[in-house]
Amino acid sequence: MFRLSKVIKATNLVVTLPRLIEWEQKCGEKEKRGPELEIPDPEAFNAEAAEAIIAETEEMVHQLLNEARVQAEKIISDAKAEAQAILREAREKIDGLKKEAEKTGYEAGFTAGRQALAEEWEKFNAFKESERAALEEERRRLIQQAEPELIQLAVNIARQIIHAELKLAPDQIASIARATLAKALADGDVTLKVHSSDYEYIGDLLEKNGQNRAVVRVEIDNSIENGGCLAETPYGVVDGTVEGQLQAALSDLLEVSQGG
Known part of the structure; x- marks a missing residue:
């Protein structure tokens, strides 16, 4: 020192x-x-x-x-x-500001996310409704386009069923003949044309029922399928053939389909 x-x-x-x-x-x-x-x-x-x-x-x-x-x-x-x-006080203030900012950011982010989700959900519902309407329209278009073919298919199936039934139960021709004559007799004399395989059966049926041969004349026409008949009157023809009845039904169905 x-x-x-x-x-x-x-x-x-x-x-x-x-x-x-x-x-x-x-x-x-x-x-x-x-x-x-x-x-x-x-x-x-x-x-x-x-x-x-x-x-x-x-x-x-x-x-x-x-x-x-x-x-x-x-x-x-x-x-x-x-x-x-x-x-220490500055650090505490910084930590408080950070926590407050994180909380504010979380709440803002949560609110923004919920709003975005609601908007996306609304868009999805609108898209779903649009797609549903488009699919419904497409379904109607396809049905309308395929309906004639479906009707024709149904008629073809009916034709096959009727022919099979007539083969298994030939007496079904009696019901067809009665229905045809019921429509035709009101117009006067009737000429009932049938297939040759059904001629004797129809003749016997008319005699059993006491049908006047002068009013109903039975003729053979092999252009008519067996199981069917054709009644000619002075005022027109009543088609009792299987094909004729199916075509009439087909025409009615197509008319309803196109009109609906």
Whole structure:
């Protein structure tokens, strides 16, 4: 450590000069009054006083330095504590702002997502309804386009069934003949044309029923399929053939289909 005493000693300061003057004055007075006294060496006195002052000054300086050091350490410690408190408060504020921003962002995102989902759902429902209407229209178009073919197919199936039934039960011709004559007899004399395989059966049937041969005349016409008949009157023809009845039914069905 740099000692202050060295600096003071190097200057050869004399700090007791006023005391020496006073001392000399007192000595002069005593000299007049009494015997001569021994006077101390001024240099020795000055050195001792300087050493005492230096020691006192050094002690004071050390005390001031210690106090300054303690105060400085306290100021630094307080500054550090305050800085840490400010930093901690700033971090807490930042964390709070982050959480608030995350919460706000989550709520905004959730609301936006729900709204987007509702819009997509509405679009999907509109698309579904549009597709349903388009499919319904296509179904109607296909049915309308295929309906004549379906009707024709049904008639063909009916034809096959009727012919098969007539083969299995030939007496079904009686029902057909009765229905045909019921329509034709109101117009007067009737000529009933049948296939040769049905001629005798129809003739016997008419005789059993007491039908007047003058009113109903039975003729053979092999262009007519067996199981059917054709009644000619003065005013027109009543078609009792299987094919004729099927074609009439087909015509009615097609008319209804096209009109509907």
